[in-house]
Amino acid sequence: xxxxxxxxxxxxxxxxxxxxxxxxxxxxxxxxxxxxxxxxxxxxxxxxxxxxxxxxxxxxxxxxxxxxxxxxxxxxxxxxxxxxxxxxxxxxxxxxxxxxxxxxxxxxxxxxxxxxxxxxxxxxxxxxxxxxxxxxxxxxxxxxxxxxxxxxxxxxxxxxxxxxxxxxxxxxxxxxxxxxxxxxxxxxxxxxxxxxxxxxxxxxxxxxxxxxxxxxxxxxxxxxxxxxxxxxxxxxxxxxxxxxxxxxxxxxxxxxxxxxxxxxxxxxxxxxxxx
Numbered sequence: 001x002x003x004x005x006x007x008x009x010x011x012x013x014x015x016x017x018x019x020x021x022x023x024x025x026x027x028x029x030x031x032x033x034x035x036x037x038x039x040x041x042x043x044x045x046x047x048x049x050x051x052x053x054x055x056x057x058x059x060x061x062x063x064x065x066x067x068x069x070x071x072x073x074x075x076x077x078x079x080x081x082x083x084x085x086x087x088x089x090x091x092x093x094x095x096x097x098x099x100x101x102x103x104x105x106x107x108x109x110x111x112x113x114x115x116x117x118x119x120x121x122x123x124x125x126x127x128x129x130x131x132x133x134x135x136x137x138x139x140x141x142x143x144x145x146x147x148x149x150x151x152x153x154x155x156x157x158x159x160x161x162x163x164x165x166x167x168x169x170x171x172x173x174x175x176x177x178x179x180x181x182x183x184x185x186x187x188x189x190x191x192x193x194x195x196x197x198x199x200x201x202x203x204x205x206x207x208x209x210x211x212x213x214x215x216x217x218x219x220x221x222x223x224x225x226x227x228x229x230x231x232x233x234x235x236x237x238x239x240x241x242x243x244x245x246x247x248x249x250x251x252x253x254x255x256x257x258x259x260x261x262x263x264x265x266x267x268x269x270x271x272x273x274x275x
Contacts, residue, residue: 063117064124075251078151080125081143082158085180087129088136089159092172096130107162112253136176140183150246152184154254157194157261164198193221193238197264213275216268228273235269 068076083104090100108114108122143155159177163169181191196218217224220234242265244258 060117060120064121067117067121071251072249074147074249075254077146078155078250078254079122081139081146082155083122083125084129084132084134084139085136085143085155085159086162087126087132088139089163089173089176092170092176101126103162103165107158107165111161112257114253136180137183140180144184148246149186150241150243150258151250151254152186153190153194153241154247154250154257156181156184156186156191157257160194160198189221190241193219196221213271216271219264219268220272231269231272235265238265 086104087096090096090104104126105119105122109119114122144152147155156177159180163173163177177195178191196215200215200218214224217226220226220231220238222230222234226234239262242258242261244255244262247258248255
């Protein structure tokens with residue numbers, strides 16, 4: 001199963017709206033007389049509520065379809081695969097909890113700054129992923145066959161980012177993240193730099209300067225105390241991989257992820273060179 005755009009919604013409820021409009025405006029006198037009893041019984045109110053609910057759903061589906069059409073195929077496919085993979089990770093223990101779904105929602109809403117329309121789109125993708133039986137391996141194979149190395153780094157970055165929003169990250173999920181990196185042919189060096197950002201970031205909340213120093217080394221994929229030549233080589237290598245222009249086709253939100261990563265790399269390099 002592959003990603004398919006949402007079609008423009010039809011007008012299956014137009015007849016209901018037309019009948020309600022006729023009822024409220026006094027047209028179709030026969031219909032009005034027939035429905036007179038319904039008005040007093042409260043059924044008309046229920047019908048109006050149903051029509052309003054349908055109208056809102058129709059409006060949102062139309063906006064979602066328009067948004068998808070305005071984005072590149074690479075962007076839509078990237079987000080679809082990202083949601084599918086995140087839900088597959090959540091399914092590891094056999095169930096997907098409300099907290100896990102809420103974590104994914106918060107990630108898109110606050111980390112990627114998705115507005116209401118894009119959040120409704122993500123919620124539709126999550127529903128699709130929950131009912132999907134597609135295996136993690138087939139999803140990763142599609143991702144590896146579709147995207148170059150730089151987008152794979154962004155995917156792994158986002159996976160670790162959402163995992164470390166949990167108070168206690170299950171070892172099984174960290175193992176899956178590591179397996180994903182291997183399957184996508186991401187080097188151990190790059191995996192280490194991505195994981196370190198979130199691992200040391202959490203540790204830094206309870207430790208002081210030494211923990212912070214170790215984090216800067218880890219961001220560059222280095223062991224603490226690495227010499228200046230190693231620091232410069234690591235900085236040049238990472239700067240090439242995370243250049244924002246290499247992922248611009250994925251959409252502005254993912255270009256921003258690359259820009260934030262570059263800021264972290266620059267900050268680590270500046271700190272260690274001054275130190």
